[in-house]
Amino acid sequence: MEVKFSRPAHHRWIEFAVEKAIFGAGIISIIFVALIFLFLLKEGLVLFRHYPFTNFFFGIQWSPISEPPRLGIVPLILGSLAVTLGAVVMAVPLGVCAAIYIAEIAPGWLKDILKGTVEFLAAIPSIVLGFIGLVTLVPMVKNIFHIPTGLTAFSGSIMLAFMAMPTIVSMMEDSLRAVPRAYREGALALGATRWQTIYRVLIPAASSGILAAVMLGIGRVIGETMAVMMITGNSARLPTTLLEPVRTMTATIAAEMGEAVQGSTHYSSLFAIGIVLFIITFLINLTASAFIKRRK
Template sequence: MNMAFLNSRTREKIIKNMFFGIALACIITLGLITLFLFMEGVPIFDLVSVKDFVFGMYWYPTSDPPDFGIFPLIVGSVFVTILSATISIPLGVMSALYLAEIAKPKMREIVKPIVELIASLPSVVIGFFGMVIVAPFLQEVFDIPTGLNMFNAALMLAFMSIPTICSISEDAIYSVPNALREASLGLGATKLETIVRVILPASISGVSTAVILGMSRAIGETMVVLMVAGGAAALPQSLFDPVRPLPASIAAEMAEAPFRGDHYHALFATGVVLFIFTFFFNIIADMIAHKYKQTGDATL
């Protein structure tokens, strides 16, 4: 079809329908994936109750009889994510504030591409770095039995999340209208007061989006936690105990689980729990972002 012979309204309608079809295909695909996940995970609850599965303390899927308790895996995921967020969010946002408000243009032109390049590093490379460099360092400095532990996993996830948080937050902060900066400085506020009380609140929606994207990557990350978390399906007693987050357990055991067996269905049910966990995290984070969404200069 030659678009040149169509009037503007017809071309617009064709393009609109094309984008609608693409969006609909994406939604249907995601829906089918979700349906498949639940169809393969729900059968395990014929063998074990939801309560025992979620709050069970022992994960021995190959023993006789097997134990399908994923509570230690959930705790490992939550602790690693929280610790990672504690490290990555302040560093990512502060780095973004520096690049957008303090750094000279030449410095920004140098640092910004480097940050975006780090964000594109494959997770297996980061995991390998954690195994070969960070793990021996932690083991020697803190005199612990192994450097493959929860703290190492949190460090590597933070390293993965910081570039994403920094890059998107910097764009959001940089796009704050100059009128707000000038008004604040004109009223006698210092540069620091302007950043903390004007710029950051005005860009909180974009910063929240950056945090959501960064932490979503950390929550669902598989390769890094598989390589550096230690792989122990037990409740951690300290920062330096090995753990096995939910994605690591799925990745490590799926290949050895008999097809359509109890272990197989238990791993898919673990995926369902991870899906629900990330879904509610994104819903809550999105609600926070919309609550503080900037609607114009009059917001402040």
């Protein structure tokens, strides 16, 4: 009797269809990204037809509805920078310690609880965090530092540090856990204590993952909008200390997009801010993935 090995024709057809469908789904996401970027460029670059490039990038005053409008983004960039740096300074040391504790010191059952809880923090909508910050953190900052308002870059930093924690802790913990057991045993067998093993072997071995976690944390912070808008006071002035109201790039776009007349200089300047933000975030993610790739 003859045995047939070839599959029926409709099998081959399904194979073909599935393959193409998956390919299509993959390519669509790339097309969307490209289209979004092109749209951003198209709407944003128009600005420089009417408004000098240097005034935009180096101007220190942002008052889009004055006559003539002044669209210098230096205060906004500094605002974002102040809030981000403050958040990083708080979140990174805390995150590193938490990650080390979870990965190396906590007993098995506690590990899962802690990691789950930290990751749960990421599930809280930023507007909720912002609201909680507004009613708890802002008055606290005001009272502690005896300043006229608690709506400051510092308050924003604290809030954002919270938001960056899940990313930082979770990724760092993964990279610490990925350090081969052999390194651990090697160090312990040489008489290293647990702490010596952690800081002499594990942290250096996990360093690229740790740096990547920090970069992604920064990316998360710099792109955050709602919470900062609620907490940082939204005053587009050049900040001199962290205890002053600032306005970030993201908050500017969110706050002014509604009132800007479509097609106006103001409108396209907001898109131009979007381009700057896009480029910054892109560079941060690029650095992060370079760190991740460096890991063997």
